[in-house]
Amino acid sequence: MTAATDPGYGSPDPGSGPPDFDQGGSEPRPGRGVPRANGARPPYTAGLRDLQHKAQSQFEPSGPEVTISFRTPSGARQQWQATVGRDRPGPAGTPELVRVVQPAGGTDRYIQKRVRSGKATIDTCAPLFNELQIGLHLARVFEGAYPPELGRVVGYDVDGDEPFLLLRQRGNNVVGSADPRLMEEMSSFQVSLLRALSMLEAADVVHRAVAPLKVLWHRETQTVQLVNFRHARFAGELAPAAPDPEWAAPEAREPRCTADPAEDLWSAGRVLVHVFDPQRLVGRSGAPDLRLLRAGLRRTLDGVFRDTPAQRPRLDLIMREINAGHEFFRRRSLPRPVAADPLLAEGLARFGAIRAAKRGPA
Amino acid sequence: MTSVICPKCLAMIDLEAVTERYYVDDNGDYQLVAVQSGVTKLRHDLNSRFTWKKCPGDNWPHYWPSDYSTYGPPLVIGFVGDTQKGKSHLLAAMIGALDEKRLQPLGIEVTWLEPPRHRRLMETLVKPFLRDRKRLIGTSTPRGSAADHIDIFQVQRGGQRRTVVLYDVSGLSLMDESRVEVDFMFAVDALLFVVDIGKDSEETAGGDVSFQVALDRLSVRESNGLSPGPELPAAIVLAKSDERQFDEPVMRWMRKEDLAAYGSLENPDAELIAAESADAYAYLYAHGFTASMDPVDYFDRITLHFASAAGAALVDKDDMIFQRGVRPVRVLDPLLALFAMAGVLGANAQAKMGA
Numbered sequence: 257m258t259a260a261t262d263p264g265y266g267s268p269d270p271g272s273g274p275p276d277f278d279q280g281g282s283e284p285r286p287g288r289g290v291p292r293a294n295g296a297r298p299p300y301t302a303g304l305r306d307l308q309h310k311a312q313s314q315f316e317p318s319g320p321e322v323t324i325s326f327r328t329p330s331g332a333r334q335q336w337q338a339t340v341g342r343d344r345p346g347p348a349g350t351p352e353l354v355r356v357v358q359p360a361g362g363t364d365r366y367i368q369k370r371v372r373s374g375k376a377t378i379d380t381c382a383p384l385f386n387e388l389q390i391g392l393h394l395a396r397v398f399e400g401a402y403p404p405e406l407g408r409v410v411g412y413d414v415d416g417d418e419p420f421l422l423l424r425q426r427g428n429n430v431v432g433s434a435d436p437r438l439m440e441e442m443s444s445f446q447v448s449l450l451r452a453l454s455m456l457e458a459a460d461v462v463h464r465a466v467a468p469l470k471v472l473w474h475r476e477t478q479t480v481q482l483v484n485f486r487h488a489r490f491a492g493e494l495a496p497a498a499p500d501p502e503w504a505a506p507e508a509r510e511p512r513c514t515a516d517p518a519e520d521l522w523s524a525g526r527v528l529v530h531v532f533d534p535q536r537l538v539g540r541s542g543a544p545d546l547r548l549l550r551a552g553l554r555r556t557l558d559g560v561f562r563d564t565p566a567q568r569p570r571l572d573l574i575m576r577e578i579n580a581g582h583e584f585f586r587r588r589s590l591p592r593p594v595a596a597d598p599l600l601a602e603g604l605a606r607f608g609a610i611r612a613a614k615r616g617p618a
Numbered sequence: 619m620t621s622v623i624c625p626k627c628l629a630m631i632d633l634e635a636v637t638e639r640y641y642v643d644d645n646g647d648y649q650l651v652a653v654q655s656g657v658t659k660l661r662h663d664l665n666s667r668f669t670w671k672k673c674p675g676d677n678w679p680h681y682w683p684s685d686y687s688t689y690g691p692p693l694v695i696g697f698v699g700d701t702q703k704g705k706s707h708l709l710a711a712m713i714g715a716l717d718e719k720r721l722q723p724l725g726i727e728v729t730w731l732e733p734p735r736h737r738r739l740m741e742t743l744v745k746p747f748l749r750d751r752k753r754l755i756g757t758s759t760p761r762g763s764a765a766d767h768i769d770i771f772q773v774q775r776g777g778q779r780r781t782v783v784l785y786d787v788s789g790l791s792l793m794d795e796s797r798v799e800v801d802f803m804f805a806v807d808a809l810l811f812v813v814d815i816g817k818d819s820e821e822t823a824g825g826d827v828s829f830q831v832a833l834d835r836l837s838v839r840e841s842n843g844l845s846p847g848p849e850l851p852a853a854i855v856l857a858k859s860d861e862r863q864f865d866e867p868v869m870r871w872m873r874k875e876d877l878a879a880y881g882s883l884e885n886p887d888a889e890l891i892a893a894e895s896a897d898a899y900a901y902l903y904a905h906g907f908t909a910s911m912d913p914v915d916y917f918d919r920i921t922l923h924f925a926s927a928a929g930a931a932l933v934d935k936d937d938m939i940f941q942r943g944v945r946p947v948r949v950l951d952p953l954l955a956l957f958a959m960a961g962v963l964g965a966n967a968q969a970k971m972g973a
Contacts, residue, residue: 378930378943389869396866414864415817417933494875593866600866603900607914610899611892614918 317341317358317365324357324368326411326422329395334411336360340368351375352384357422366410370420381419383486388412388421390461390485397459397590404474405452407483427472427481430531438473442532442552445473447580448480449524450556453517454571454585456482460491462515466523467503468530489515502541503527506563518565525560528553620687623844625694625767625785625802629675633687639669640681642734648672648681668733683731683770685781692770692781693960695953696803698832699812703819704857706754707747707927708812709786711946712953713769714744720876720950724883727774731781739769751940753932765799773962775883780962803835804842808851808956809917813902813910815868816858818935829909833916851959851972852917853952854910856898860926860947867897871924876948883963888970891921891955898922919972921955924948 317339324336337360346352351372358365369387371380391409395402402408404426411422430438438445449471456463463470465487472481489495495515498504505522507513522543529536529544533553536544543561546554556578559569575584624631640648651666670681686692699705715721716728717740730736746752768786772779785802803809811829836847862868871894879887899922902911914920929945958967 376933376942378945381930381942385863389864389873392864393866393869412864415931415933490870490873493873597866597904599904600900603903604896606903607896607899610914611896 317356321360324411324422326413326420328411329392329409347383350383351380364424367423367425368420369423370418373418376417376419381414384419384421385414386488387484387486388414390488390490391421391423393490393593394459394461396593396596398455399596403452403455403585404477404479405448405455405481407472407481407485423483425472425481425483427474427479429469430471430473430527431468437475438531441473441475441478443578444478445480445531446528446552446556446578447575447583448478449528450571450575450580451583451585452480452482453520453524454575454583456520457491457517457571458585458587458590461485462489462491462495462517463520463523464488464495464508464515465499465503466520466527467500468527471524471527491515491517498523505565506542507565516565517571518568521560521568521571525557528557620690622687622691623805624673624675624680624682625783625805626680627673627675627677628801628805629673629677631674633671633673633682633684636671636674639666639671639684641665641667641669646734648679668731670732683781685731685772686770687781689772689779689781691807692783693808693957693962694767694783694785694802694806695808695810695956696806696832697784697786697810697812698803698828699814699857700828703812703814704816704927705786705812706743708855708857708925708949709768709784710743710747710754711927711949713739713784714748715946715950716771717744721954724877724880725775726883729772729774731770731772736769736771747927748944748946751944753938753940765802773957775963778962778964782962800831800835803832804839805844806850808960809853809913810952810956811852811854811910811913812857813854813907814858815856815901815905815907816861817931819858829912833912848916848918850917851956852913852920853955854898854902854913854920854922855952856901856922856924858926858928858931859924860929861931862901865901868901868924871897872926872947874948877950877954879951880954884966886954886958886963886967886970891971894924895920895922898924917972919959921952921959921972923952923955925952 318341319339321337321339324338326334326336328334336357338357339360340358341356343353343355346354346369352369353372354367354369356365357368369384371384388409391407394406395409398406408424409421410424413420463482463485465484466482470482470484472483473479474481487499493515495508495513497511497513498508498519501509503523503526505519507516508519508522513519526537526544529549533544533550536548546557546561549557556574559567560574562568572581572584575581620634621630621632623629639651641651643649648670649665651662651669669684671684671686673680673682697705697709713736717730717736719728721728743754747754765785768784770781770783772781785806809832811832833847836850840846856868859868859872863872879890881887899911899914902908902922914922926947927944927949928940929947930940930942933941954963955971957963958971961968
C-alpha cells in the first residue's frame with residue numbers, strides 16, 4: 257500500500273473542522289496547482305487546510321444512534337450510544353471504512369476506522385492491527401501522561417465481524433492552502449514537531465510515514481500531533497519500503513530496511529519545508545537545497561537530510577541549538593513496557609532467579 | 619552397534635543388526651522384500667525404495683524405517699498438552715512448514731522416511747488446516763494400544779544426519795496416568811509442552827494434568843538406565859499467541875520474523891531466545907498459568923516460545939473454519955530450539971541453548 261492511497265485523518269474536534277478524508281493521489285507536491293473545477297484540490301501553497309472548502313455535512317455525525325462496544329487500552333469493556341458520520345472509504349484497495357463518532361450527550365468526536373463486514377482477513381486486518389499494536393504500546397508507556405503530540409487509540413474491537421479502532425485526534429493537517437498566521441507560528445510548530453519525534457524515539461517507535469497528511473496543527477494549544485500509525489514499526493524492526501517515497505528518507509525507500517527514528521527526522525524536515533518554505537520543494541522529489549531555505553528553517557534542518565541515519569544529527573542537539581532543549585523528551589522518562597506491569601516484572605524476576613539457580617555459582 | 623529404545627515396546631533394540639526389510643503393499647500391509655520367482659527386478663527395486671524393519675523387541679509386530687537408527691539414536695519428540703489446547707494445529711502447522719522446505723534456506727534438508735504415512739498426514743491433517751482453513755479435531759488414540767508416531771523424518775545439515783520422530787498422543791490419554799498409550803513418554807528424547815493462551819483459555823485449578831502425567835513418566839528413566847528426565851531438552855509453546863497479540867510482551871514477539879534467532883545455525887542468538895523465554899515465562903506468571911510453568915522448574919534446559927498455528931482466531935468459538943485465513947507464525951522456532959538443545963545443530967549451539 258502506498259501513501260498515494262493512504263489518507264491521514266485529521267481531527268474531528270468541534271471547532272477545528274472536519275476530519276481530512278482526502279485521497280486524491282499522493283501527498284501534494286508544492287506548486288502543483290490543479291483547477292478546482294475538476295474536483296481536485298485547490299492550488300497548493302502551504303499551510304493549514306482551508307476548511308471553508310469542505311462540505312461539512314459529509315462529516316457531521318448524524319442519523320440514528322448506534323451502539324458501539326469496545327475495549328479501552330487498559331482492557332476494560334465499554335459501550336457507547338453514539339451518532340456517526342457517513343462512512344468514507346479508507347485507503348484505496350483496502351476494505352476499510354472511516355467515520356466520525358460522537359458519543360451521545362457529549363461534544364467530543366472520535367474517528368472510527370474499521371474493516372468492512374465480511375472482509376476481515378489476516379491481510380486486510382494487518383494495517384489496522386499494526387496501528388492498534390503501536391497505539392496500545394504508546395498508551396502503556398505514556399500511561400497517565402499521554403502526550404497531545406501523538407494521536408491516541410481510545411478503543412478497539414478485533415474479534416467481531418468488523419474489527420475497528422477508535423481514535424482521538426486533534427488539530428488540522430498541513431496539506432491545504434496557506435494560512436498566513438502559520439508563518440507567525442513557525443517556531444512553535446517546529447519545536448512541537450521535534451518534541452513529538454523525541455517522544456516517539458523515547459518510545460522506540462518509528463512512524464515511517466511522516467507527511468503533511470499525518471501532521472496536525474492545533475492552533476489553540478500551539479501543538480503538533482502525529483497521527484496514523486498504520487505503517488509504524490518499533491525501532492530496529494525490519495520494515496518494507498516506506499509508503500510514500502516522496503516523503504521517505506533515502507534508506508526508507510529501500511525494499512527492506514531497519515526502522516530507525518532518523519527516517520522520521522528526515523521526513524519531518526521535509527514537512528517543515530513544505531509548510532514554511534514550500535517553493536524550495538518545487539521540482540525536487542528528495543531533499544531540498546538547505547542553502548536556499550529561509551533562515552528560521554536552515555538552522556533547524558542542518559544535517560537532517562544527510563543520506564544515512566548515522567550521519568543525521570541527534571534530536572536533542574537540534575533542539576538545544578534552537579533553544580528548545582527543555583522540550584526534548586528523554587528516553588529515561590519512560591518505563592520498559594514489560595517492567596511497567598508489576599506482575600510481568602515479578603515473572604521476569606522469578607525466571608531470572610530460576611535461570612541463575614540452574615547455572616549455579618559463577 | 620546402535621542400541622536405542624523403541625518408543626512403542628520400550629525394548630532396547632539394535633535395528634542395524636536386523637537384515638530383513640519390508641515394504642508396504644497397496645493394502646498397507648508389510649511384505650518382505652525378497653527376490654522371488656515371478657517378481658521382476660523392476661518390481662523388486664520399486665519395492666525396495668522405502669523399506670522398514672520389524673522391531674526385534676519381543677512384543678507385537680511393529681516396524682520402523684530401515685534408516686531409523688543408521689545415523690545414531692533418533693530424536694524422539696513428544697508433544698504434550700491437554701485436549702483442545704491447539705496441539706494438533708501446532709503439529710500440522712509445523713509439518714506443513716517442514717514440508718514447504720522452510721528450513722532449507724538455513725541449510726537444513728528434511729527427508730520424510732515414511733512417504734505413505736506423511737502423505738496421509740498431509741491429506742488428513744495438514745492440507746485441510748493450512749489450505750482449507752478447517753478446524754482440526756483433536757487426536758485420538760485407541761484405549762489400550764500403544765501410541766503411534768505421527769511422522770518421521772531425517773534432518774540433514776551438512777554431512778550430519780539425524781532421524782526425528784514426532785509423537786502426539788490424545789490429550790484425553792494424557793489426563794490419565796494409568797493408560798499405556800502414554801508409555802512412550804518414558805522413551806522420549808525431548809518434550810514440547812503446549813499451553814493454550816488463547817482468548818477463551820483459562821487454566822483449570824491444578825494446572826494442565828497432562829504435564830504432570832508426562833513428567834511422572836520420566837521419573838523412572840534413571841533407574842532403567844536412561845538419562846534422568848531433567849536432562850532432556852524441553853520447550854514450552856504458548857499456542858494461539860495471535861489471540862493475545864495486543865498484550866505485552868506477546869505483541870513484540872509475534873511481530874518478529876520466523877526463525878529470527880537462527881541467522882547462523884551453529885551459533886544461534888541464544889540471548890534472543892533467552893529473552894523470549896523470560897518474557898513468555900513472565901506472561902504465564904502474570905496471567906495465572908502457574909501450573910503450566912512446572913516444566914521450567916523440572917528441566918535443566920528449556921526454552922519458551924510464542925507461536926500461533928493459525929495466525930488468526932476463530933471468529934466464533936464454534937466455527938469449523940478459520941474465516942480470516944490461516945498463516946502460521948513462528949511455529950518452527952520451538953522445533954529448532956529443541957534441535958539445538960539436542961545437538962542436531964552442533965555442539966556449540968547445544969552448549970548455548972536453554973535456561
